[in-house]
Amino acid sequence: MNLRRLRHFETLYRIGNFARAADELGLTQSALTRSIQKLEGELDAPLFDRTTHYVRPTGAAERLIRSARDVIAAAANLEQEARGLKQPTTGTVRIGAGPYPLQPLLTDAIIRFARDHPAVRVTVTGGPSEQLLETLVDRRLDLVVCDRAKFATSGHADEVLCIPLPSEPLVVVCRADHPLLATEGRPDTAAWRWALPRPAPGSNFPRALRARFAAGLFPDYELDSTVACLEMARSGLAITVVPRSLAARACADGTLATLALPAGEQTRDAIHLLRNRSRSALVSAFVTILRGTA
Template sequence: MRHTPTVKQLRAFAAVYRSGKVATAAAELSLTQSAVSALVRQLEGKLGVALFDRTTRALHRTAAADHLIATAERLLGELDGLARDAQALEEHQAGKIRVAVTPAVAQSLMPRALARFQREQPQTRVQLEDCAPDQFVAAIVGERADFGIGVMESEHPELVSEVLLRDQLCLLCHAGHSLASGGKALRWKALAGQPLIVVRPGYGSRRAIERAAAVAGIELQIVHEVSLLATAVAMAREGLGAAIVPASMAAEARRGADLVARRLIAPTVSRDISVVSKKGHTLGAAARRFLALVA
């Protein structure tokens, strides 16, 4: 509306009213004196009243200014309060963030990140939805989660993704296994004839595992197929075979356990763990801080 004052005009009026000097008001608002004078004159034009009587040496408040200053300062206070409330909402000072994660991410990356985040921001609740790979996208599209962390097998028209970190496949085995020694890396060819534990077809990294074996020219001897990587880790710990798992999962599984992880090469199989959200959705400050702890 053409006669509605702007925030800048109200701030200029209030600053000049309080100080009685354009120069002081200009310094307070980080504006030039001419800009402040222009804003006050614009406000007077919109209101149809004179707010100050001007002489060559001083400004004098008018009765209209005395009458209107309380309203102007109340409006400015409410606007400042609105900004504070918006910042509080942005920072989730009271609220929650909802995160969908695939099983491997839930088991390997979430526990430590959640613990650190809760220590930093105890007032913010993190609602974790750990879902099967085929439900991961649906949780984000259906807005059951604000965003997701996992492996995107293919693009989706309603979603955008950004790589958070790059994971690699590795072999996880008991320390007494024949493949446990020999350095940090292991060629896929060395897996020929070895009893292996892998995820079921259609789950997580299974297709990548099959492609890598084909490139290496070997046939995998799969003795156990599992839905959850935690099951594969438990089986490897009991010596039931060597498990092919993401390196992030292996690192977590080795804590306090008699397990060895070796990175699989020739070929190296990388998997991008991404932050996935709906197009047009902006992550808040709390969500961004949580992601920083994950990475």
């Protein structure tokens, strides 16, 4: 079976449009059509239902796509390892990350990894944890670092290996002159505007905030970057929650300050890898560094 045709099949399956898939592959639409037809001839089964309005995978395509992606990923690892026989430090590590592990955990790990492997390309993709896990299962990421609770509720739990990382307390961050800091006892954080990444943490937040969250009205500023949330806090327009290590760095210049949250409010991140997927030496090296950094 031709590996090139399998790549054409995977791209068309993922994109669902001949013209856009051909453009991504650098082919003409007619060349992609011929390639898919030849693969269907080899398999003696149609892979896509086609009309003038849509391209949809058949049952045969649904059965084959996971195996095809395994073959494509294994071939990519083989090519990378083969290149590494002469240049053992070249290649790419593709990471998916939720907003909380991105800073400073992943950033610090990437810096350490880059010092050991200066010629290796590292890419980091953000987004909702559920979407990142889907992308991992589709073999478009090598690992995902996100809240392990998302793994437990994922439909791919049997396919994914979850390696828990040490937890870290979450803290409230606000401007150093914020009125919250002058409040005696436990401050009423529900009275202020919030900037948080999606989804907002905090099962132990005040009832008023939980009610706003349930109504789709919380947080006030939903920003998929803890750095952006910290800048909102620095402006005085909002307060935010970040891991304690990130808060310590952000507060070093004296413009920001922290407030403690209940003890249960902490990160619950983990490294997620596909169970039955071979990992390159570079991915294994990054996982080792990431665990050491955590």
